[in-house]
Amino acid sequence: METNRYHRQILFAPIGEAGQEKLIRSHVLIVGAGALGSSSAEALTRAGVGQLTIIDRDYVEESNLQRQQLFSEADVEQKMPKAVAAKQRLSGVNSHVKIDAIVGDAEIDILRQIVPETDLIIDATDNFETRLLLNDIAQKYQKPWIYGAVVASYGVTFTVLPEKTPCLQCLQEYIPANGATCDSVGIIQPVVQKVVSQQVTEALKLLTGNEAALSGKLISFDLWKNEHTEMEAAALRKPDCPSCSSKRSYPNLAYNSRLKTAVLCGRNTVQLRPNRKRADLDEVAKELQKNKQIKLFQNPYLLSFEVDSFRIVLFQDGRALVHGTMDQLEAKNIYHRYLG
Amino acid sequence: MKITVNGNGLEIQEEVKHIKGLIDFLELEDKPLIIEHNQQILQKEEHERAVLENGDKVEIVHFVGGG
The missing domain is CATH 3.30.310.10 (TATA-Binding Protein)
Known part of the structure; x- marks a missing residue:
């Protein structure tokens, strides 16, 4: 191990040498390489995860540069797919991390191949169709996934642990039908960093064997309105949930192929x-x-x-x-x- | 009456009597909300029964999709 590179992280007692070794042996899937995905990919690359798989279906445009930290003006000019541009940038940040870039939809066939090999999934998508698919595939293969979403100056995040916390399907009634999107009300960049701080810290806890330190809470904040909310989510788990209960049938894996x-x-x-x-x-x-x-x-x-x-x-x-x-x-x- | 909503103090008028009244007052009635009233998560049908008192703590979370 290059002890100098990770020295400050190893000095941090809850991680230490043993935690760093675990990180280096871990594989994280990041779904989406927009604002959230760029930021968590960079954080995990610098932290020294062993392998990172990044899936994104889009390419870099000028209006991304305000908040999507891995991309440059050259990527805009060359219309680089975000996953490819992310990989190029990240390889220069830490060449020891194996990075797989997939240009395409996070669809069921691809996820079925990758998810069993990963330790956890970071949600950096911009839509609930994909999140529900991630939710079910994560339940099926018993992998944790970390929901994160942002709009305007508001962010929300929650860590879904199989068999322990409610899953997204349990919370289905709270999913907005036509929620505000990034383009109708805009977004400021710091809220991205705040959600990613939560997501990546939860990921580091999981990957270094510090499950006891996980928040277990549904966290939301509005940076502009100076609001911060944490809610104990356990009560929202549904005993008859079709995605995570004993009666599970994974409805989101069945519907997806039709989209x-x-x-x-x-x-x-x-x-x-x-x-x-x-x-x-x-x-x-x-x-x-x-x-x-x-x-x-x-x-x-x-x-x-x-x-x-x-x-x-x-x-x-x-x-x-x-x-x-x-x-x-x-x-x-x-x-x-x-x-x- | 003074309550705390998402960590910030909020002075509300007498006519805001329960959680449903608070949601209307905050003009959040169109969003699906997860609401915790004094650390107890409420089902939607409980919003009208959950009476507000001075010093109550209310947490309101809504999901968004952007990434």
Whole structure:
């Protein structure tokens, strides 16, 4: 072990040499590489976890830079997928951490492969569909996961422990149907750091064998309004929960495979996930170049082009983002017109 | 009457009698809320029965989705 790199962390008595050894042997999955994901990935990389898997379906845009700490202007210019840009940056921060970057949806097939190999999951997604899927897969493989979410100056976090705490499905009635999103009310960067401080500290406790130090509480705060709330969550566990009780059937694993289109977090963007597997970007680019009206951009991970008031981004895994609409039907029409 | 909501003192009028009244007063009625009244988590149907008294502590949490 490079004792100098982790010296201050090892000096911290609850971690010590033994805790650091455990960290180095651990594997964390971070779902989402936006604001929360960037920040927790950097913290865990610096702390020296052995392996980090980062899944994200998006690429870097200018409006991310205000709060997504791993990304640079060069990433914006090159339209780098967030997972790839994150990996590049993190590899320079700590080359001893094995980092796997997955550009794609956190969908059931991918999670089934990764989750059994991990020690815990950090939620850095921007939607409850994915969180409910994470919840059920974490219950199935008996892995802890740490919910975190932010909007405006408000943040909320909770550590879900299999067999011990309520799970997200137990709390389903409290999930907002059309909650405020990052784009309709904005967000300030410090609230990201505050949620991530909670999430990463809980992760460090779990990974270093300090379960007794876990908070066990549902924590929320509003930095602007100077509010801080902690609530004992145990009473919210449902004895007949379909995801974590003895009568479990994992409803969120069954529904997920049907989701083919999604409107992205207040982004005026629709994601389409067609049935066909991968896209041959060079082939598609060659086809599109026949139309002189179309402005094309390509990097090894994606192909982006503009037509009318829309911008379409096609990824290697076959997904497409249609920017300039929140109408799923319109997005599908545009997709079929240009991509078959 | 003075109560504490999410750690901050709040002066409320006499007509705010129970938790449901407080939710309306704070204009939070549209959100699904997890509410703890003097360290006891309430079910939604209990909001009207949970009478507020001077010095009560209320914690209100709501879920958000952004990340």
